[in-house]
Amino acid sequence: MDIPVVENVLKLNDEVASINRKTLTQAGVYTVDLIGSPGSGKTSLLEATFKQIGQKARIGVLVGDLTTARDATRISKWCPDVVQINTGKGCHLDANQVRQGLDRLKLEELDILVIENVGNLICPVGFDLGQNSKVGLFSIAEGDDKPAKHPYIVQEAELLLLNKMDLLPHVTFDMDIFKEDITRINPTVKLLEVCATNGWINEWCDWLLAKAGK
């Protein structure tokens, strides 16, 4: 005998994410879920961001990795408000892990929270964490076909960043294909070209500050 049901599989995660969102909104914190492949430059982007606008806005970071606290160690040189979440075998952060991370931050002192998700362009996208916006990070070194191969982040992101622009002259990367695929999957998403290691991140910093009302 069949019992029809219509329930979102991630209902419990989404309920905790709603609590996170309410907590962060009440504290006046603009929250970004930063999603990108391993090696795309997520941590480097954050280091450059602190260097550029660390005096203009107080930014906290929750950083997810399977293991090690290396990213938190790197970021702690720039800010005291960093919490490392080790997911063990988990390939993404979930709302409950973020909930526990939020308890370790002084949210009322923050303007912006960046959740640096586990390096992965697939799994993290489907899990609401309570963020205001998802930002997808691609890099030139990954190749021009990544939006087509990972359409979910393209569709869900409010902003996409293309990092390591300094490598463009040295690798095979068709910018037209990259941009056409993005436009087809999500005609309204904004795309910014950046280079974290050279500090070419002005537009990203402007976007972040504007979102935080700074």
Added chain:
Amino acid sequence: MHEFSLATSLLDLVRANCPDDEVLESITIEAGPMRGIEPQAMQWAWEAATNDTDLHGVKFELIQQPWTLHCPDCQTTFEADDMFTDCDCGCSRTSPVDCDNLRLVRLTVKDHANELV
């Protein structure tokens, strides 16, 4: 391996939706193509997640939905096997819509008909 996370998320949801006096035989979920769920991995994850639980032995069925694409020119919505499928009107700017469903849609419980005979 987000399949294992999905499988563990399903455990509580299944328990919450199954009446206490019924014997659960199988569950069915529906997944859109954006979710990137690999059927064999999902099957394995369900078996691993239910092992040593009260749901051990409950079968798992995955219904994978096709891409649903919208044409901005003629405003048609149609299904396709490939995300980059042009519209019949010739437009190549079709975009995916509602392709990220992930729902528990059916519980199948042991039929009581035989017990009544």
